[in-house]
Every structure is written in structure tokens, then in C-alpha cells.
Amino acid sequence: MVKCPKCGREIKGYEEGWECCPYCGARLFVDCPYCDQQLEEAWSYCPYCGKPAPKE
Ligand SMILES: [Zn+2]
Numbered sequence: 001m002v003k004c005p006k007c008g009r010e011i012k013g014y015e016e017g018w019e020c021c022p023y024c025g026a027r028l029f030v031d032c033p034y035c036d037q038q039l040e041e042a043w044s045y046c047p048y049c050g051k052p053a054p055k056e
Pocket residue numbers: 004005006007008009021022023024025026
């Protein structure tokens with residue numbers, strides 16, 4: 001289940017490849033600058049390499 005980090009709504013019908021919340025337009029994912037894996041916006045650390053996730 002994917003939840004929007006900004007408006008907190010569950011994104012029902014989420015499909016692979018969506019990058020933004022259909023309700024508020026917030027970005028759902030960021031790319032880890034260290035290993036280029038896709039991270040969820042709400043994560044504080046990259047689970048792939050253990051480095052802190054970028055914060056805007
Ligand atoms: Zn949203």
C-alpha cells in the first residue's frame with residue numbers, strides 16, 4: 001500500500017511507475033544519491049545502502 005507523504009491519503013489503484021500523488025501532486029519517491037535506488041519520500045534512510053535519504 002502506498003501512502004502520500006504530504007496529504008497522507010492512501011493511494012488506491014496505485015500503479016508501478018506513478019511518481020506523484022493523484023490527490024495533491026506531491027512527489028512520492030526520491031532517488032538515493034548514493035546508489036540510485038528509488039526511495040519512498042517518507043523514508044529517512046535508504047534501505048539499500050544505509051545512507052540518509054535526501055530531504056528537500
Ligand atoms: Zn497527496
